[in-house]
Amino acid sequence: MRWQRVILDEARWIKNRRSTSHRxxxxxxxxxxxxxxxxxxxxxxxxxxxxxxxxxxxxLDKYSTWLTYVKK
Structure with missing residues (x-):
């Protein structure tokens, strides 16, 4: 199913990239x-x-790019 808009309330719950919620x-x-x-x-x-x-x-949605340009 394709949605018009997805609103993620309490978005901090997806901060762990390895979590089931994030995926x-x-x-x-x-x-x-x-x-x-x-x-x-x-x-x-x-x-x-x-x-x-x-x-x-x-x-910046790619973690490798994030590491190169932001987190260094």
């Missing part, structure tokens, strides 16, 4: 994606990357 959210197909989070950055700058991956913000 399940990435499989959702939608034209538009939104993330709602009061505290998107809790522990590490990588918390933001998982949100960018869900939002499909290129090129």
């Amino acid at each position: 399940a959210c990435l499989r959702l197909t939608a034209i538009n994606r939104w993330c709602l989070a009061a505290t998107p950055l809790q522990n590490d700058v990588d918390d933001i990357q998982s949100l960018l991956q869900f939002l499909r913000v290129e090129p």
Whole structure:
């Protein structure tokens, strides 16, 4: 099923890229994606990357690019 819009409330729950929740959210197909989070950055700058991956913000949705340009 393809959705018009997926709104992810409490988006901090997908910050762990290895979690089942994160992988399940990435499989959702939608034209538009939104993330709602009061505290998107809790522990590490990588918390933001998982949100960018869900939002499909290129090129930072790729972890290798993130490591090269942001986290170094």
